[in-house]
Amino acid sequence: MKRTLAFALLVLFAVPVFAAQNTKPAAKGFRAEFGHDLDDVQKKIIDLATAVPANKYSWRPAEGVRSISEVYTHIAGGNYFLATFLGVKPPADMPKDIERITDKQTVLAELRKSFEHLHGIVNNMADADLEKSVNMFGNATTERGVYVTILTHLHEHLGQSIAYARMNGVMPPWSRKE
DSSP states (O other): OHHHHHHHHIIIIIHHHHHHHTOOOOOOHHHHHHHHHHHHHHHHHHHHHHHSOGGGTTOOSSTTSOOHHHHHHHHHHHHHHHHGGGTOOOOTTSOTTGGGOOOHHHHHHHHHHHHHHHHHHHHTOOGGGGGOEEEETTEEEEHHHHHHHHHHHHHHHHHHHHHHHHHTTOOOHHHHTO
16 A cells, blocks of 8 residues: 555656656747647658658559659659749759659658758748748738648648558558557
8 A cells, every 4th residue: 555655646746747857848939830840740751751662662542643752752842842932942953853753762862852951941931021921822821821831731741641651551650659
């Protein structure tokens, strides 16, 4: 009984204090929040793209639908394209036919480069510009709206990639830890 009571007191008092000491302060401001979400989705996309075997990169769920490699190169191309609404040009060395790349290592390299491109934009983001008006796909929005669209696009294709991976017997790496 005494052991049980001692353990209960330890859990009640010591564990919350220990847990509080090991937490990072929450990100504040749009740049920090965007950067945190970008880091998270980037890690998941890269980890999943790495986990999928190279011989599955040509797999597609049906005729006329993007293959696994085409989804990942579409993500990379989208990272460059959506940034143009912020006035940032793609790097000169970006492959013109990026969505035709099928080699796993080249796909991974292009994904990483496209995320570095986005991080460079975020690092130079001026908070004062977030409310600047932008016309995106014929609709009025703000630079903040463009950043939100970038994250939405990434999460949309992360979900697609998860479904593709699972259909091919690949469990997302972060799911194995749970």
